[in-house]
Amino acid sequence: MTTLTTTDPRTGATSATDIEPTDAAGVAALAQAAASAFTELRSRPRAWRAGLLRALADGLEADRASLVGAALAETGLPEARLNGELSRSAFQFRLFADAVDEGGYLEAVIDHAGDTPLGPGPDVRRMLVPIGPVAVFGASNFPFAFSVVGGDTASALAAGCPVVIKAHSSHLVTSQRSFDSLSRAASAYGAPAGTLGIVYGQQAGSQLVADPRITAVGFTGSLSTGKILQGIIDERETPIPFYGELSSLNPLVITPGAAAERTAAIGEGLFTSVTGSAGQLCTKPGVAFVPVGAEGDALVADVVARATDAAAQTLLNSRIHGAFDEIRTRLIAEGGARSLVAPRAGEDGFSLTPAVLEIDAKDVTPAVAEEAFGPLVVVMRYSTVSEVRDALQAVPHSLTATIHSASDESAVRGELTDAARDLVGRIVYDGYPTGVRVSWGMNHGGPWPATNTQHTSVGVTAIRRFLRPLAWQDAPVDVLPDELRDGPVDVPRRVDGVLQLAGS
Numbered sequence: 463m464t465t466l467t468t469t470d471p472r473t474g475a476t477s478a479t480d481i482e483p484t485d486a487a488g489v490a491a492l493a494q495a496a497a498s499a500f501t502e503l504r505s506r507p508r509a510w511r512a513g514l515l516r517a518l519a520d521g522l523e524a525d526r527a528s529l530v531g532a533a534l535a536e537t538g539l540p541e542a543r544l545n546g547e548l549s550r551s552a553f554q555f556r557l558f559a560d561a562v563d564e565g566g567y568l569e570a571v572i573d574h575a576g577d578t579p580l581g582p583g584p585d586v587r588r589m590l591v592p593i594g595p596v597a598v599f600g601a602s603n604f605p606f607a608f609s610v611v612g613g614d615t616a617s618a619l620a621a622g623c624p625v626v627i628k629a630h631s632s633h634l635v636t637s638q639r640s641f642d643s644l645s646r647a648a649s650a651y652g653a654p655a656g657t658l659g660i661v662y663g664q665q666a667g668s669q670l671v672a673d674p675r676i677t678a679v680g681f682t683g684s685l686s687t688g689k690i691l692q693g694i695i696d697e698r699e700t701p702i703p704f705y706g707e708l709s710s711l712n713p714l715v716i717t718p719g720a721a722a723e724r725t726a727a728i729g730e731g732l733f734t735s736v737t738g739s740a741g742q743l744c745t746k747p748g749v750a751f752v753p754v755g756a757e758g759d760a761l762v763a764d765v766v767a768r769a770t771d772a773a774a775q776t777l778l779n780s781r782i783h784g785a786f787d788e789i790r791t792r793l794i795a796e797g798g799a800r801s802l803v804a805p806r807a808g809e810d811g812f813s814l815t816p817a818v819l820e821i822d823a824k825d826v827t828p829a830v831a832e833e834a835f836g837p838l839v840v841v842m843r844y845s846t847v848s849e850v851r852d853a854l855q856a857v858p859h860s861l862t863a864t865i866h867s868a869s870d871e872s873a874v875r876g877e878l879t880d881a882a883r884d885l886v887g888r889i890v891y892d893g894y895p896t897g898v899r900v901s902w903g904m905n906h907g908g909p910w911p912a913t914n915t916q917h918t919s920v921g922v923t924a925i926r927r928f929l930r931p932l933a934w935q936d937a938p939v940d941v942l943p944d945e946l947r948d949g950p951v952d953v954p955r956r957v958d959g960v961l962q963l964a965g966s
Contacts, residue, residue: 466662468634471538471776471783471812481634483663493673495656496595496624502654504592504622507944508562514651515559515620519552521647522611522640529639533605536633538776538811543739547606554613554900558620561902561922565953565964567929570945572957575936584936587946589955590929592622593703594677597670599691600630600637601682602778603742603835609633610640610660613900613920614680614705619657621928626659626676628667632779637662668694678703678928682744682919685709685911692914705927707744707919709833710861710912712886712895714747715850715878719868720892721757728866729764732839735894737816740775741837742782745862745895748833749840751823751850762820762841766802769816774808777836783812786836790817797821797830799840826853833858847874851881859909862888862895887912 466483469476484492503511522529526548533544561567568589575585596618600609607613610627618625629637641660648657661670671679671694679695679702681688688706695704714735716728735747752758777783786805793799799819806815816837821830823844830840844850854863863882867875875891882889887908898906904921907913917927934942945953952964 466631466634468536469632469779470535471778471780472810474780474811479634479638481638481662484661484666486669489661489666489669489673492626492656492659492661493595493670493675496626496659497656497675499624499654499656500592500594503624503657506622508565511620511622512559512562514648514653515555515562515616517647517651518611518616518619518644519555519559521643521650522548522552522555525639525643529606529636529643532636532639533633536636537605537778539605539739539778544606547604548611550900551606551611551616554607554616555611557900557922558616558925561925562620565945567922567925568945568953568955569931570951570953570955572946572948572955574958586933586935587937587942588931588933589943589945590926591932593928593930594623595675596623596625596928597628597676597679598625599628599667599679599681599683600633602630602632602782603739603744604682605630605633605636606640608682608919610637611644613924614682615644617924618678618680618928621925623678623928624657624659626661626670628670629660629662631664634662671695672698674698674700676702678705680705680919680927682707688914703927704914705917705919706914707861707907708911708913709858710744710908711748711831711833711857712745712860712862712864713749713751713854713857713882714864714895715751715866715882716753716758716761717865717867717871717874717878718753718755718757719871719874720866721753721761723868724866725757725760726764729761729768731894733765733768733816735896736839737772737775737837738896740777741816742778742835743896745898747839747864747895749831749842749857751842751844751853754843754845758843762802762843765839765841766818769803769818772816772837774806774813774815775837776808777812777814780812782835783814786814786817786834786838789832789834790819790838793819793830793832793834793840797827797832798825799830802841805838823849823853826856828856828858831857847877847881850878854881854885857885858911859885860887861906861908861912862886862890864890864893864895866892885909887918
């Protein structure tokens with residue numbers, strides 16, 4: 463069988479790997495192994511599962527040099543960024559371990575049998591249980607945090623679900639080494655065979671989603687690919703949940719007061735957010751609303767000067783590099799945007815400099831509100847908040863919206879918050895949306911087409927995607943999970959309507 467190749471985006475040079483595309487029989491075998499592992503994995507106590515997650519984190523950090531080295535050669539991302547991302551991945555595994563130990567994610571409830579206003583009621587006990595084997599698709603722009611060792615993998619394992627990963631073609635060797643690291647650590651810890659699996663190749667990914675033993679899919683990538691995967695799911699005999707993070711413009715609004723008070727600071731922050739990781743972050747602000755007038759002009763001039771002086775940055779692959787100027791040209795020709803700074807191709811590999819476009823907010827249409835993956839921002843000049851509100855209706859719903867305002871602009875800040883709240887999953891104030899905190903409170907999601915789900919893919923509640931509710935009615939004690947038995951337990955739960963903390 464022909465082996466797959468990998469490309470260094472810094473040079474454009476392609477080299478062979480020892481990785482073969484996974485054939486149909488291989489995909490089926492991995493799905494069957496995952497299904498077999500599920501029976502054992504979901505029966506393991508929470509303390510065991512938390513220990514597995516911590517062992518996986520330790521394994522990643524032990525293999526840091528090898529993993530970062532592979533990612534450098536396959537993504538062109540800076541070493542500091544890759545080290546930080548790998549640390550984030552290890553942190554995610556440990557955070558989910560803490561959540562599993564704490565147990566609140568189970569939503570445990572006990573309603574004892576007894577009289578109710580509607581008559582005698584049975585004994586009902588309910589909590590969330592793992593859904594089954596999960597397919598996870600690696601993302602091009604996060605070789606660690608949203609790929610083999612990313613949050614989808616960590617949250618699914620935390621839920622008690624085996625994971626079969628589809629490696630991204632942009633970083634095959636990184637995916638292979640990442641999987642080997644997890645696999646070694648899981649085996650050493652005593653995880654059942656089939657807890658983790660990996661497939662390579664586009665066809666293998668499609669076959670994985672179609673396999674009847676897969677019970678959920680986590681995906682971070684393009685809207686077009688997400689629709690293809692959803693189409694495969696729709697053809698299955700049994701539909702399954704598809705959790706897709708797909709497309710986002712992340713509008714950023716600067717009020718007149720903020721533009722006047724913090725011209726240079728916002729110019730620098732906006733430019734850094736737009737160009738960080740070469741503009742290849744799902745939370746990059748793709749459009750920025752800037753007021754008309756002298757302060758707004760100065761802010762735009764600051765961003766333009768930074769873009770004009772910027773060095774070329776390496777994009778992840780040839781597809782992203784080729785699409786960048788196609789989209790920029792389309793935003794001008796069909797969307798009516800004006801070019802303030804045109805990109806310049808770098809000397810080596812898939813590199814280019816940032817681009818800045820401008821349009822009047824009153825002229826914004828969906829044609830100028832297309833996501834451009836890479837270092838590009840569309841500046842939208844506005845005169846009134848109503849122009850911003852109207853223009854936001856033409857911008858596809860997003861993961862984030864950001865509002866920069868002055869301390870004495872509470873009224874306009876409130877208007878902008880009202881305008882944004884139904885369009886996004888997170889509102890950022892006087893900051894920048896890039897750099898998503900991994901925490902208990904984070905929401906990384908949004909209305910379609912940002913995602914197709916009401917759940918987050920970052921933070922502890924991401925575990926909810928891979929759980930389903932199950933109720934036991936009038937059940938004998940011996941069939942109940944420990945968390946639903948009477949007496950003190952180590953999880954918070956609601957008993958006869960009263961919230962009880964762990965140990966109660």
